[in-house]
Amino acid sequence: MSDVDLKSVEARTLKAEKEAKLIEEELEKLARGDLSFVSDPQLDKLLSENEKLKHRLAILENAIKAESSKGVSKPKKRPTLITDIMSIEGTICVMDELKNIFAIAIELAYPDLDDPPVVITLSGNNPKFGDYQCNSAMPISQLLKAKNVKTNPREVANNILNKTPSSPLVDKVEVAGAGFLNIYLNRTFAEHVLNCILRFGVKPPPVKRNRIVVDFSSPNIAKEMHVGHLRSTIIGDSICRVLEFLNHDVLRINHLGDWGTQFGMLIAHLQEKFPNYKTHSPPISDLQAFYKESKTRFDEDEEFKKRAYLCVVELQSGNPDYTAAWKLICEVSRQEFQKVYDRLDIKIIDRGESFYQSRMDAVVKELKEKGLLEEDEGRLIMWGSAERTGIPLTIVKSGGGYTYDTSDMATIKQRVEEEKCGRFIYVTDVGQYTHFATIDMCARRAGILKNGLKMEHVGFGVVLGEDKKKFKTRSGDTIKLIDLMDEGLRRALDKLVEKGRDKVLTPEELKLAQEAVAYGCIKYADLSHNRINDYIFSFDKMLDDKGNTAVYLLYALTRIQSISRTAQVSLDALLKEAGKTSIKLTHESEWKLGKVLLRFPDVILKVTGDLFLHSLCEYLYEISSTFTEFYDKCYCVEKDKGGNIVKIFYERLMLCEVTARVMTKCFEILGIKTVSKM
Secondary structure: HHHHHHHHHHHHHHHHHHHHHHHHHHHHHHOOOOOOOOOOHHHHHHHHHHHHHHHHHHHHHHHHHHHHOOOOOOOOOOOOOOOOOOOOOHHHHOHHHHHHHHHHHHHOOOOOOOOOOOOOOOOOOHHHHHEEEEOOOHHHHHHHHOOOOOEEEEEEEHHHHHHHHOOOOEEEEEEEEOOOOEEEEHHHHHHHHHHHHHHHHOOOOOOOOEEEEEOOOOOOOOOOOOOOOHHHHHHHHHHHHHHHHOOOOEEEEOOOOOOHHEEEHHHHHHHHHHOOOOOOOOOOOOOHHHHHHHHHHHHHHHHHHHHHOOOOOOOOOOOOHHHHHHHHHHHHHHHHHHHHHHOOOOEEEEOOOHHHHHHHHHHHHHHHHHEEEEEEEEOOOOOOOOOOOOOHHHHEOOOOOHHHHHHHHHHHHHHOOOOOEEEEEEEEHHHHHHHHHHHHHHHHHHHOOOOOOOOEEEEEEOEEEEOOEEEEOOOOEEEEEHHHHHHHHHHHHHHHHHOOOOHHHOHHHHHHHHHHHHHHHHHHHHHHHOOOOOEEOOHHHOOOOOOOOOOHHHHHHHHHHHHHHHOOHHHHHHHHHOOOOOOOOOHHHHHHHHHHHOOHHHHHHHHHHHHHHHHHHHHHOOOHHHHHHHHHHOEEEEEEOOOOOOEHHHHHHHHHHHHHHHHHHHHHHOOOOOOOOO
């Protein structure tokens, strides 16, 4: 039986059910003794008809069951659409809702097509092309032609249009050109969503909650954090922030290099240079110098090298004195790292390679038992596939020791089985892409990573100096991160003084502005570039107050926040006024700004999917530019020639407040602190 025949059976069943119900209602009246409406012949007829209808109903129900048991395909589950504007109390993803609307329209117009493309894009700045476009007609036309169905894109577009369900989001849809569907948003819908932001704040779009580990920063013990750690730290923190905004359970992990042969030389050097280290804290705050001294001795002094190797053996066997020395070196390092993290407002959990030592034994045993390890010149290796393509992991060295490969396999196993994570994000330079791709393949081959678990490598390019070479000091040394931030503070203060801000800000306000500009410009310069590419580090460009820079955008936000202060309207007063009136997007500049603000959830979901933060930076700059256009054309406060306030446009002040809230949330996700005055 076809779908059409089945629908016919269902329709007849429904009709029979209605007729039977009417008759049963009349029989109930008879049972109560109510005979006013019927004569004896009629009663006989009703009883007879009721039996016939029950019999027909049973036959039809059995027919439906029989056909269903033969595997008749059920209609696809369609997405649930928003039908009432007032049901929206927070943010809504316009792009997703439009995709749902046109997915239904395309399915109704072309039910025989399997997974037809639903292509929704922004229309750009020309209002005659609508606010969004559905560009599915052309690819669908090609699919139909492949099935020998004669058609053209414009005809397809009209068919889709005729099947498009109504929605409170959409004002109208028009077919244009060769087959584009121009979509115009409903202003009433936009006004309602913006008023919700004013009442309830900036809320995240709803997503399925997941437990996610983000592995980032990862400096080595006894070495100072340098410019090479900058990108991993900044990008990793912002990724955590956007995932946390969506209410995911995020595990921020600092995979520290705190184990290995080099700790033998560090412990030997510590014991000889500071023999009373257990009772008096040694002055090894300059970790870089301490490491260099021990490394020089290790390379040049054979006796020292032997003692260093013995120290490694003692440490790995759990000797308490050697463990105490190791812990001291680790603790001094962590204290130095924390100074950087505190300045950049980075929250992170330290978990060194030492944490996985016993787990490495377990993972090696498991891989051996599964027959996944092969001997190769004395070492044990593992291939990512049975075909032995690519580069294998070295799980056990020829001398019996473990490697970074072993550590990373144990790490992923621990995060799957103990942490119960469903998504694993590693933030390192692009050069490690092959390594993590191999870890992914090997973990899946070993059954550690199962279907549904997602491992992602977030790669980034290197930081270059203005000479387009690796960013180093004049002497050729790697730049310490703490020195870089100090330089940023000096330059930020110079910029603020140059602008005369020291004369209008209190010392406390000036300090807050200095830190916001210094650390904000370093972060934004990194995040606003496509992370895959190298980028040139230039304080002059970072501190420019024009263009897409942190300084310009922080200034823009403080200007927006100052509009209500100028109007002498407090936030409480503005919210009280919102109870009487609401945001209205009447002027075209108001409407343009409103549509940009509506896109915040779409941008956030895009960033969550591809983990490219520069999209959020571009969006933040677009908000600021669109607001400037609105502010130039729409008075928020009207004054007379004497500077006295004549009229306050509360609806526009409300739009300013919503703009400031969305911008502030963007800065928060980027890890950049904002200030109310600058």
